[in-house]
Amino acid sequence: MRLLVSDLTHRYEDLTVLDGIDLTLAEGEVLAVIGPSGCGKSTLLGIAGGIVAPTSGRVSVEGPLPDGCLNPITFIFQDFALLPWRSVEDNVALVLEHHPLPTAERRERIETGLRRMGLWEFRKALPKQLSGGMRQRVGIARALAVRPAMLLLDEPLSALDAQTRELLMDDFLDLWRREKTTALYVTHNLDEALRLADRVVVLSRRPGRIREIVTVEEPRDRRQAPSAQAHLAEVRERLWHLMKAEAQMADREIAHV
Numbered sequence: 677m678r679l680l681v682s683d684l685t686h687r688y689e690d691l692t693v694l695d696g697i698d699l700t701l702a703e704g705e706v707l708a709v710i711g712p713s714g715c716g717k718s719t720l721l722g723i724a725g726g727i728v729a730p731t732s733g734r735v736s737v738e739g740p741l742p743d744g745c746l747n748p749i750t751f752i753f754q755d756f757a758l759l760p761w762r763s764v765e766d767n768v769a770l771v772l773e774h775h776p777l778p779t780a781e782r783r784e785r786i787e788t789g790l791r792r793m794g795l796w797e798f799r800k801a802l803p804k805q806l807s808g809g810m811r812q813r814v815g816i817a818r819a820l821a822v823r824p825a826m827l828l829l830d831e832p833l834s835a836l837d838a839q840t841r842e843l844l845m846d847d848f849l850d851l852w853r854r855e856k857t858t859a860l861y862v863t864h865n866l867d868e869a870l871r872l873a874d875r876v877v878v879l880s881r882r883p884g885r886i887r888e889i890v891t892v893e894e895p896r897d898r899r900q901a902p903s904a905q906a907h908l909a910e911v912r913e914r915l916w917h918l919m920k921a922e923a924q925m926a927d928r929e930i931a932h933v
C-alpha cells in the first residue's frame with residue numbers, strides 16, 4: 677500500500693505542529709521519521725492512521741491489500757498497549773474480535789503470529805510476567821494478526837534496553853524480509869533509522885517541516901557487513917548534523933504554555 681501526504685498542516689488550537697508536509701511512502705518502503713521532541717512526529721503518524729484529522733491538506737492511501745487483510749493500517753506503540761488482565765493469546769485475539777472469522781482461521785492467525793514472534797509457549801502468560809522485549813513482541817504479533825498493508829510504529833523500541841532493542845531490530849528485519857509491509861517508523865534513535873529504513877525524513881523543530889529526506893542506499897540485509905560501514909557512517913553524519921542543528925534551536929526556544 678502507498679501513502680500520499682500532500683500539503684499537510686496541523687494545529688492544536690493556536691499551536692501549529694506540522695506545516696506543509698509533502699510525503700510519498702512507496703509500497704513496501706520503510707520510512708523513518710526523526711526530529712526534535714515535540715516537532716509533530718506522533719501527530720503525523722496519527723494523521724496517517726486516520727486517528728487525528730488534519731487541519732488542512734490531504735492524506736490518502738492506494739494500492740492492493742494483502743490476502744486476508746482485516747485492517748489495512750495498524751499501529752505499534754512504544755508502551756505496547758497490552759491489556760494487563762488478558763493473557764498473551766487473548767491480547768492478540770483482541771484485534772480479531774470484531775471480525776466475523778471462522779474459529780479455525782481465528783486460531784490460525786493467533787498461532788502464526790505468536791510462533792513468528794517466538795511466543796507460542798508463553799501464550800497463557802500475562803503481560804506482567806514477560807520482559808519488555810517479549811511484551812513488544814506481543815504487540816507485533818497482535819499487529820500481524822490482522823495482516824496489515826501498512827504499519828505505523830511510534831518509537832516501538834524506546835522503552836527497551838540496548839540489547840533488547842538489538843534483538844527486536846532483528847525481528848523487524850525478519851518481518852520486512854518476509855512480508856514487505858509498508859511502514860512509517862517514528863524514532864529518536866539514529867541507529868534504528870539507519871538499520872531499518874529505506875529513507876529517513878528529518879523534521880525541523882516545531883512546527884515540523886521536512887528539512888531533508890535522506891536515502892540509505894545500502895540494502896537492509898547488508899547493513900551489518902563491513903563493506904556497508906563507510907556509506908552508513910556518511911549517512912549517519914548527515915542525519916546527525918541535521919538533527920543536531922534542529923535540536924539545538926528547539927532547546928533554546930521558550931516553552932509554549
Ligand SMILES: Nc1ncnc2c1ncn2[C@@H]1O[C@H](COP(=O)(O)OP(=O)(O)OP(=O)(O)O)[C@@H](O)[C@H]1O
Pocket residue numbers: 688691693711712713714715716717718719720
Ligand atoms: N491532543 C493534543 N492537544 C494539544 N496539544 C497536543 C496534542 N497532542 C500533541 N500536542 C502537542 O503538539 C506538539 C507535537 O506533539 P507530538 O507528540 O506530535 O510530537 P513528537 O515529535 O512526537 O514529540 P516527542 O518526540 O516528544 O514524542 C507537542 O508540543 C505536544 O505537546
